[in-house]
Amino acid sequence: MFRALGLMSGTSLDGVDAAIIETDGEDAVRPGPSLAVPYTPEERAVLRAALEVSKGWLPGEPMPEAVAEAERLLTLAHAQAVRALLKQAKLTPADIDVIGFHGQTVLHQPDRRRTVQIGMGAELARLTGIDVVNDFRSADVAAGGHGAPLVPLYHQALVKSLGVKEPVAIINIGGVGNVTYVGLDGSLIAFDTGPGNALIDDWAHRHTDIPVDLDGALAAEGEVDVDALEKLMDNPFFDLPPPKSLDRFSFSPAPVEHLSPPDGAATLTAFTVEAIARGLAHIPGMPSRFIVCGGGRRNPTLMAMLSKRLQGGVLPAEDVGWRGDDVEAEAFAYLAVRSLKGLPLSLPSTTGVPAPMTGGQLHEAARP
Numbered sequence: 001m002f003r004a005l006g007l008m009s010g011t012s013l014d015g016v017d018a019a020i021i022e023t024d025g026e027d028a029v030r031p032g033p034s035l036a037v038p039y040t041p042e043e044r045a046v047l048r049a050a051l052e053v054s055k056g057w058l059p060g061e062p063m064p065e066a067v068a069e070a071e072r073l074l075t076l077a078h079a080q081a082v083r084a085l086l087k088q089a090k091l092t093p094a095d096i097d098v099i100g101f102h103g104q105t106v107l108h109q110p111d112r113r114r115t116v117q118i119g120m121g122a123e124l125a126r127l128t129g130i131d132v133v134n135d136f137r138s139a140d141v142a143a144g145g146h147g148a149p150l151v152p153l154y155h156q157a158l159v160k161s162l163g164v165k166e167p168v169a170i171i172n173i174g175g176v177g178n179v180t181y182v183g184l185d186g187s188l189i190a191f192d193t194g195p196g197n198a199l200i201d202d203w204a205h206r207h208t209d210i211p212v213d214l215d216g217a218l219a220a221e222g223e224v225d226v227d228a229l230e231k232l233m234d235n236p237f238f239d240l241p242p243p244k245s246l247d248r249f250s251f252s253p254a255p256v257e258h259l260s261p262p263d264g265a266a267t268l269t270a271f272t273v274e275a276i277a278r279g280l281a282h283i284p285g286m287p288s289r290f291i292v293c294g295g296g297r298r299n300p301t302l303m304a305m306l307s308k309r310l311q312g313g314v315l316p317a318e319d320v321g322w323r324g325d326d327v328e329a330e331a332f333a334y335l336a337v338r339s340l341k342g343l344p345l346s347l348p349s350t351t352g353v354p355a356p357m358t359g360g361q362l363h364e365a366a367r368p
Helices: 039-055 065-089 121-128 138-142 154-164 197-210 214-220 226-233 261-282 299-309 327-340
Strands: 001-007 017-023 031-039 100-101 104-109 114-120 132-134 169-175 174-181 187-196 290-295 314-316 359-361
Touching: 001 065, 001 327, 017 065, 017 327, 031 065, 031 104, 031 154, 039 104, 065 100, 065 104, 065 114, 065 121, 100 121, 100 327, 114 138, 121 132, 121 359, 132 327, 138 169, 154 169, 154 174, 154 187, 154 327, 169 261, 174 261, 187 197, 187 261, 197 261, 214 261, 214 299, 261 299, 290 299, 299 314, 299 359
Parallel strands: 001 100, 100 132, 169 290, 290 314
Antiparallel strands: 001 017, 017 031, 104 114, 132 359, 169 174, 174 187
C-alpha cells in the first residue's frame, strides 16, 4: 500500500483539489484527508488568459509567455495546497510516497496528437520534498488515444468497493462532462459527453460577474429556448461512437447569445443535460443508478433537469459514500501509484488507445 496525494485543477478553474488516499493502485482504496483551495480572482484571470492564448499556440512554437506565467503560478498554488493539506492532516512530506500532479489542461487536440497540461513537476517535487508524477496524458495521445477521460480506472475501483449487483454509470460534471460505465462483468466504457459547467460558468461570469451560476439560481429564473437548444445539439460529436474526448472550447455559445441572462443560463444547463442523455445512448443498456461527481452535482437546477431527463436514479456521489469534490484528485493519486508500478493508466475502451497504456513522468525529490 502506498500513501499518495492527488492534485487536480479542472477546466472550471475553481481551484486546487487535494486528497490523500492509501492504495495499491489496483482494487484497494482507502480515502484520507482532503481539502480544496479556491483560486483568487487574480489567479483565475491568469489561468483564463493562458487558456485564451493557447488557442493559437501552434506545434513547434515556444510556450507563450502568458502560458509560462500561468505554469509558474499554478505550480506555486499546488505547492501551497500540498503544504496546507499536510498541516491539516498532521503529516510530514516523509509520510507521503508520491504526489499525482495533473496540472492544468490548456490545450487538448487529440486528433492532432497534442495535449498540454501545464505544471512544473520537478519544481513541485523540489518545493514539497515529495516525489511527483505528472504528465499523465501525453503517452496515450502520442499512441493515438484521446488522453481522456483518465479517471475511469479509479471509478471502477470505487464501484467494486460498493459491492453492487447491477451496472453503474458515473457521470462527472466538471468543465467538460464525461461518463464511465462499469458493467457487471467489470467491463469499462468511458468518454466525454459534451459540455459540463464551462459554458454555464462563462455565461454567468459575463452577465453577473460571478464566476459560476451559484446554486443554479440564474438558470432557475429562466426558460429553456428549444430552438437554441436544438442548434447547440446540432453537432456531429454527439453521433460519434466512443471513445471520444473534448476541449473546454469545443462548443460555442453562439446559439444563446440573443437570449436574456436567465434564459441563456437555463438553455446552456439543458444543453449539458441533453448531451449527457445523448451520450448514454452509446452504453450497453440503461443503468438504474447514475452517480454524479464534480461541481455540477452542487447545481440544484442542473441536477433536477438531469433527474427528469434520465427518469430518476440520479444520485450525488455522497449518497453512496464517495466524496464528490475529491474523486478526481483521488484518481490522480491512484494513477500516480499505477504509474510507479508500471500499470496501465488508460485502456482501448476508455480513451481509444490501441493497447493498454502506461504513462506519467516521475520527478524525484532531493533527499537530505
